[in-house]
Amino acid sequence: MTGRLSGAMMAALLASSAIPAVAETPDRERIAGTVEAQHDANVAALRDWIALPTIAAEKLNTPAGAEYMQQLALDAGFQQAKIIPTDGVPAVFATLDSGADTTLGLYFMYDVKQFDPAEWNSPPLEGRLVEREGEGLAMVGRGAVNQKGPETAFLAAIKAIQASGRKLPVNLVLVAEGEEEVASTHFDQVVAVPEVRDALAKSIGVFIPSAAQGEDGSATITLGAKGAVEFQLVVGGETSDKYPQTDIHSSNHARIENPAWRLVKALDTLVADDGHTPAIDGWFENVRPLTERQKMLIAQNAELNPEAQEKERLGVGRWIDDEPYVTSLERFYSQPTVNIQGLNAGYTGQGGKTVLPGRAEAKLEFRLVPAMTKDEAVSKLKAHLAKRGFDDVQVTVSGGYGPNETEEDSTLIRAQKALFEKDGVPYSIIPRNAGSWPGVIFNGPQLNLPASQFGLSRGGGAHAPNEWFLIESSDPAVNGFDEAVMAYVDYLYAVAEEAGRSD
Amino acid sequence: MTGRLSGAMMAALLASSAIPAVAETPDRERIAGTVEAQHDANVAALRDWIALPTIAAEKLNTPAGAEYMQQLALDAGFQQAKIIPTDGVPAVFATLDSGADTTLGLYFMYDVKQFDPAEWNSPPLEGRLVEREGEGLAMVGRGAVNQKGPETAFLAAIKAIQASGRKLPVNLVLVAEGEEEVASTHFDQVVAVPEVRDALAKSIGVFIPSAAQGEDGSATITLGAKGAVEFQLVVGGETSDKYPQTDIHSSNHARIENPAWRLVKALDTLVADDGHTPAIDGWFENVRPLTERQKMLIAQNAELNPEAQEKERLGVGRWIDDEPYVTSLERFYSQPTVNIQGLNAGYTGQGGKTVLPGRAEAKLEFRLVPAMTKDEAVSKLKAHLAKRGFDDVQVTVSGGYGPNETEEDSTLIRAQKALFEKDGVPYSIIPRNAGSWPGVIFNGPQLNLPASQFGLSRGGGAHAPNEWFLIESSDPAVNGFDEAVMAYVDYLYAVAEEAGRSD
Structure with missing residues (x-):
């Protein structure tokens, strides 16, 4: 998995209280x-x-x-x-x-x-x-x-x-x-x-x-990380005899099902009409909201990383729903996602080509937050698709794991803070890595x-x-x-x- | 355009009545x-x-x-x-x-x-x-x-x-x-x-x-052909600053829109939940039903091209909606389609890759039947998307034309029949090429x-x-x-x- 460390969030000293100094080595x-x-x-x-x-x-x-x-x-x-x-x-x-x-x-x-x-x-x-x-x-x-x-x-x-x-x-x-x-x-x-x-x-x-x-x-200092689960959805001749084994002439769509449409129909159920809110049944059941301390850390980090600079780095002009920066950062650290990494079906070259694809694939990934688990997310996905009759949509989970979270007052984290304080290393704390x-x-x-x-x-x-x-x-x-x-x-x-x- | 001549539909003599013989050249x-x-x-x-x-x-x-x-x-x-x-x-x-x-x-x-x-x-x-x-x-x-x-x-x-x-x-x-x-x-x-x-x-x-x-x-002998219009739908950094200019790390989907989801949402509106019936507003307004003569020709052709052989050639086990063969052929010759030729977004290699795509494209094509026209189909598509607020979905029409139809008693067709009769060439008539x-x-x-x-x-x-x-x-x-x-x-x-x- 990538994104272990966000280069954007390391900048300056956050006010922190009452860290006892550690002795010289x-x-x-x-x-x-x-x-x-x-x-x-x-x-x-x-x-x-x-x-x-x-x-x-x-x-x-x-x-x-x-x-x-x-x-x-x-x-x-x-x-x-x-x-x-x-x-x-x-x-x-x-x-x-x-x-x-x-x-x-x-x-x-x-x-x-x-x-x-x-x-x-x-x-x-x-x-x-x-x-x-x-x-x-x-x-x-x-x-x-x-x-x-x-x-x-x-x-x-x-x-x-x-x-x-x-x-x-x-x-x-x-x-x-x-x-x-x-x-x-x-x-x-x-x-x-x-x-x-x-x-x-x-x-x-x-x-x-x-x-x-x-x-x-x-x-x-990062106090945890989202989990990530990668999976692929495949529809085509390999999943049902409704679809052709290979790309065939597109005129046949008048009488033969197109696996790309079926994939679109299945994908469409996974997020809401806004194009981003996960819509898998029961998805948010175990999602914990941010604590006040986490919100405070996010607000402090927002000041360290100017919005304009972040937008430029990412190549976008707006955040989801045109939200203000701090709201978008709270979303960044707190929201579990269902992301499309890639779509691949039929002809993908220049212009068009008159084919009915024999196979359509979507590559997706979940990002999970406490207290979701990988097994929970995968089970919910499969139940969601099964309930809607998508038996011909094959789900392959290629890897992944749940989120992790470490208390700010654990020995591991206290030792980091104490060391930075002693050596005068400026540091910030992010409540969770979005990677x-x-x-x-x-x-x-x-x-x-x-x-x-x-x-x-x-x-x-x-x-x-x-x-x-x-x-x-x-x-x-x-x-x-x-x-x-x-x-x-x-x-x-x-x-x-x-x-x-x-x- | 391909599929000008369907190799499947040329097999043997159809009973035809009262064709006057032509003279020797x-x-x-x-x-x-x-x-x-x-x-x-x-x-x-x-x-x-x-x-x-x-x-x-x-x-x-x-x-x-x-x-x-x-x-x-x-x-x-x-x-x-x-x-x-x-x-x-x-x-x-x-x-x-x-x-x-x-x-x-x-x-x-x-x-x-x-x-x-x-x-x-x-x-x-x-x-x-x-x-x-x-x-x-x-x-x-x-x-x-x-x-x-x-x-x-x-x-x-x-x-x-x-x-x-x-x-x-x-x-x-x-x-x-x-x-x-x-x-x-x-x-x-x-x-x-x-x-x-x-x-x-x-x-x-x-x-x-x-x-x-x-x-x-x-x-x-073919008495016409469907029209075909090829077009592409594109969403991404090039169509709206909601989306990144290039593929970026997927963790950002928590705060940045994914153009692949937007494309899925737009595509989803174009066909019904069955995954094949066009759902563009007003799509069927000018679709003419098959005549009795056309249905008869289709039924005769069905006998010349055994179903099992057609299914094997096309690599499928079933027709749309599990329809019987003749029904599927009537659909083949009579129904206008909205077909996905290809999907292309983000990562398309083996397994997964943690990206949020900067661009998502669907390649589509209409097949049109009398009395639809290319202009009508394109206008209806654009109005359909505009009505649903898909301003960030770019439509590019890369080519196409409407359907054509020629009367069975036109000179062109009568001359073909008369020639085949005189020379004893077995022939069949298809009411329309699906290509x-x-x-x-x-x-x-x-x-x-x-x-x-x-x-x-x-x-x-x-x-x-x-x-x-x-x-x-x-x-x-x-x-x-x-x-x-x-x-x-x-x-x-x-x-x-x-x-x-x-x-």
Whole structure:
């Protein structure tokens, strides 16, 4: 899933009250020296990892990527790391017991998005260092920011702490999957393995290393994310003998049904006449309204991201129903959607062609908000279509997961705030990412754990050509690789301290 | 437009009553000898014409094709032939006055459908002679059957009559267009030229040479054709600032309208919930029901074309509403349609992609029956959408024309019947082609002329790779090139005789 981090929402400091300061990281100078000494080796490690792309959709380097991930964990000091088979791509489970009171969960992805080298300015698997104007030196490669760069920085952090002769302030439980880019299709199987589940259950929460720093050095705390479920509706010769097997001459529509019309009729029932309000039976039953605190955070963020700039970035002149900006943002963060990603039927070239299509497909996606679940949404869709007699409309769910939500006063989030306060990093809080990540695996009923993203580093181009991760920053307010590593070091100590405060 | 001739409807003799026999063509032996002597030159002429493809959609050989057509007419004995400019591709107008009592109109097309040489077994512009199993020797090339083969055979017929020292039994008025394959976009301009209109107005009707012989040698008489209008509906950033200019991240659908939903909502209003009955306001106002004679012809044709065979050919198991076969055929010939040719929006590759499309397009087409007109249909569509507030749905009409209809007792049709009776050619009559050709240009209110297709020859693959036209037939019941030429010779005499009978 894309859109993990909205670049738009990270800008400046939000007023926040009564965050206790955290202590200075012990032996910080020494650890920083170790990080500096290991800089070249760390950068080389990122480059080597980029050279081995795992792409689940293409079955590329799937066992090889898992074995590589296993070795990375062992090299970083995890005492055990094992490959967990699934019905799809295998995952990796690793633990590092430092004898600490607090256990922290970690979620990694070792797969990357597809890429077309022809669209890149440098070879996507070479991890070249390229100067970015006004930013510094960045490594360019597929997976640089999504997610190998931040993950490599995290591994470098725990290596540096240990190499400095210290034990980690927290125990670690790592789960790494190789199917994040195909909607984490089998990740629930990994977490259901008793050994994995029991290890995670001891943690105070799970986080994924990320690159959340804006151009000005500001950070964003996100308190959850919408869920996303992708599915396709198909009608045609393959679903009913009412329709032809292939495109045939269009004159036959006078006596033969057209699957494109049937698809239109089915789609039409899924949203209201306004063209956006979901109309699936019972859709809003479990949708929780925004809290006053969430509304306040949204209003504050609106001030940080001028409306005109947002409209220009998105290429639109108006929001849904011509709503004012803050209303549109409340909608953005709070409303579950039924979106058409694509339509494909019959002739799609220039002008027209006299065919009756043999097949019509709509690609759709739900975005779900608390307390909706994936199973609920899919069941409601199927019941909705069945009730209206659309037996010839085939529903294929290709992946997805429910929403996740983490309390603002959880240890994971308190540690982020405390760290930003101490270091004077400007930050904003968004109540929910309108994009999606599979935090629900940790967040959902099985484990009920906080799940968040953290990383004071910078990069861009996820899912696009010339993906990059900043290595040497030319702006003191923005972290390069070594500073990003130190932010993870500080975060681990902050988590340990905040966890102690909860006791 | 495609589907000019339905291969399914030509099978065997329909009982027909009291057709007076026509006389033997005078000097037939001598003319046939001339045709035989000119065989190689005629086949070479067809091959040369195939080598110069005019493709209006690609602006390929548009003036060159018109000049070539002009020269073909002059070479065939037309006393004058001139190029008629239009706002699109030029047409050709030619006349041959033989001092006869009767004038016959001719409609030619000199353009051909696009082609991809990679899909062909022999180069599409070389006109190679290839053996077709069980049929004989055929010329393969783009335009071979649609329509250069039949047209070359017709020109050969009038050359042979003249070369045999005879005057043609009818005067000829030829109009040839170069935009048939793009729905005759400017052909009405040609017929509106006073000189052309006045010349055509003197004719007893207009016919287009065609290859209408079935595998068993049977012929089909068609008494008209549906009209066809192609149009596209587009919604997106280009039609309203409610929609993004390009595909953007799908999470934004929570606050930004999706043009694909809007398109679905507009489309949904165009047909009833059954997915096929047109629901455009006033759509059926001018639709004439089938006559008893038309129903009888349909029932007879149903017997000639077994239902199981038709279903297999079309790849379907059922007709609309599970109707019985004859009912479905009545629908086929009598009902105007609103067809979706294609849908195209957003992501159309494998699986899903989290985008909100910047553009959504539906390609549609009307098929019209008497007494509907193109202008009526387009006006009603626009009024229908406007009434429902779809101002952001852009309608582009890319071409089309209304239906045509020719009386069974017109000279053109009587001459066909009389000829088939005399020669013992089995034939069937279909009341209307469910496909389309621009006969309405002649048939409509301006000229009110009968308009039909005629040609006792065989070919196939129109609009497809390996298009062919039979040159040497291995079956005595099926015409090769020379026999096709003689059928045109006989037809001209039959037309003259039948016209005399009308006086």
